[in-house]
Every structure is written in structure tokens, then in C-alpha cells.
Amino acid sequence: MRSKRFRGRIRNPYSKLPDWIYPTSIVVVFSLFIIYSTAVVLFETTGRFGPYLSPFFSPELNLRLGGFLIPPALWVAWAPLAFRLTCYYYRKAYFRGFLLHPRSCAGTDPEKRDYRGETRLWTFNNLHRYAFYATAIQTLILIYDAGIAFSYQGSFHFGLGNVIMLVNVVCLLGYTYGCHAWRHLIGGSTDCFSCHKTRFRLWRGVTVLNVNHATWAWVSMFTVWFTDIYIRLGVHGLLGHSALL
Numbered sequence: 126m127r128s129k130r131f132r133g134r135i136r137n138p139y140s141k142l143p144d145w146i147y148p149t150s151i152v153v154v155f156s157l158f159i160i161y162s163t164a165v166v167l168f169e170t171t172g173r174f175g176p177y178l179s180p181f182f183s184p185e186l187n188l189r190l191g192g193f194l195i196p197p198a199l200w201v202a203w204a205p206l207a208f209r210l211t212c213y214y215y216r217k218a219y220f221r222g223f224l225l226h227p228r229s230c231a232g233t234d235p236e237k238r239d240y241r242g243e244t245r246l247w248t249f250n251n252l253h254r255y256a257f258y259a260t261a262i263q264t265l266i267l268i269y270d271a272g273i274a275f276s277y278q279g280s281f282h283f284g285l286g287n288v289i290m291l292v293n294v295v296c297l298l299g300y301t302y303g304c305h306a307w308r309h310l311i312g313g314s315t316d317c318f319s320c321h322k323t324r325f326r327l328w329r330g331v332t333v334l335n336v337n338h339a340t341w342a343w344v345s346m347f348t349v350w351f352t353d354i355y356i357r358l359g360v361h362g363l364l365g366h367s368a369l370l
């Protein structure tokens with residue numbers, strides 16, 4: 126990662142860490158997550174372990190084409206993928222991490238390349254609002270999944286999986302409803318907050334989440350990842366039946 130593009134020194138006034146750490150961490154962690162999720166989406170046939178359902182497989186759709194089971198997570202993955210790919214925070218992260226372009230807001234680009242973040246190939250980033258609609262619906266389904274996971278084989282159930290699913294839903298809500306596009310929908314189209322008090326209160330609530338959007342983006346990615354790992358261990362018989370007691 127320490128290429129000649131880092132030669133021009135850009136000091137981050139808020140950190141003493143070397144300036145290659147941030148982009149390198151992004152590339153490593155995002156790459157691992159992409160490899161893991163691609164393997165799950167393409168090669169795993171279920172996300173259900175007892176009452177627990179992986180967020181990769183929600184809603185559960187098992188459709189066959191000529192006897193061949195279409196990977197169920199394919200029906201789900203496009204929404205969070207589109208949402209995160211076009212998210213304002215993730216754009217910043219992958220432009221800086223994978224492309225080193227721009228390296229930072231204030232730094233000059235030694236190669237004098239123009240920034241084309243929302244043009245040409247990157248025009249799809251303008252679809253973020255629509256990806257938000259799809260993901261907002263999905264969060265409702267995940268709330269439902271977390272709720273019905275408290276019932277198993279006709280009686281009340283409580284286990285570690287319930288806690289993991291609940292934490293995941295909370296973090297996904299924190300990420301989804303701190304979205305910049307959502308904040309704009311709530312309050313960005315009015316210039317008279319005193320005329321729309323409810324919208325103003327909502328906008329302030331969204332802003333509380335929005336100021337920490339990058340943190341929610343990272344934390345929710347890890348909770349989705351961990352939730353699937355936990356359930357996948359169960360699916361493959363590595364947790365034992367006691368995990369469901």
C-alpha cells in the first residue's frame with residue numbers, strides 16, 4: 126500500500142498515525158468482507174438455524190429453476206450491496222482506500238486527476254435514495270425476524286442468537302436511519318422548520334445518528350458479519366443443539 130502516491134506528505138491534524146493506515150485498513154477489512162459475503166451468497170443454501178435467520182437470507186426465498194435451487198441470498202444481497210456501495214461514507218472510504226483518489230479532502234493529488242465521483246461509470250451513485258427505500262423495507266423484515274426468533278417449537282425461546290440478532294438490528298437501524306439521503310428527505314426540502322415542527326424533531330433525531338454515520342457503517346457491517354458467522358456455525362453443526370436450548 127505504501128506506494129509513491131504517499132510520497133507527498135499530508136499530515137492529518139487529528140491523528141499521529143501514519144497516513145497509509147486508514148486506506149490500508151479499509152482495503153483489508155472491506156476485501157475480507159466482500160470475499161466472505163460473496164462465498165455465502167453464492168454457495169450457501171440456507172441461513173436458518175432453529176429460530177435464527179441470517180441477515181444475508183432475509184426474507185427467506187427458496188425458488189427453483191428446473192430443479193436447481195437459485196442461491197436464496199441472491200434475492201436479498203442486491204439491496205444492502207447497492208445501499209452500501211452508493212452510501213456517502215462508503216464512497217469516501219473506497220475512493221480513498223482502493224483508488225487513493227482523492228487521498229483526503231484537503232490534500233492535493235500529486236497526479237492532478239479530476240474527481241469524477243458521480244459522473245460516467247460512477248453515475249450509479251446517484252441511485253442511493255432508491256437503495257435506501259429497498260433497505261428501509263428490509264430493516265422492517267429484520268425487526269420481524271428478530272421478534273419471531275423468541276419463539277421456537279411453540280414456546281418462548283431465549284438464547285445468545287437472540288441477543289446477536291437484536292444487536293444487529295439496532296446497529297442496522299442506526300446506520301440506515303442516519304443516512305444522508307434520509308436526512309434530506311426528512312428535513313432537507315424545507316427551509317421553514319418552525320412551520321413543520323414534527324419534521325424538525327425527526328430531522329434532529331436523524332442528525333444524531335447522521336453525525337456518527339461512519340461509525341454506524343463500520344459497526345453494522347461487523348454485526349451483520351458476526352450474526353451470519355454465528356448462525357452459519359449452527360447451520361454447519363458446529364454449535365451443537367445446546368445453542369438452541
Ligand code: FES
Nearest residue numbers: 212213214304305
Ligand atoms: S449516506 Fe450512508 S447510508 Fe445513505
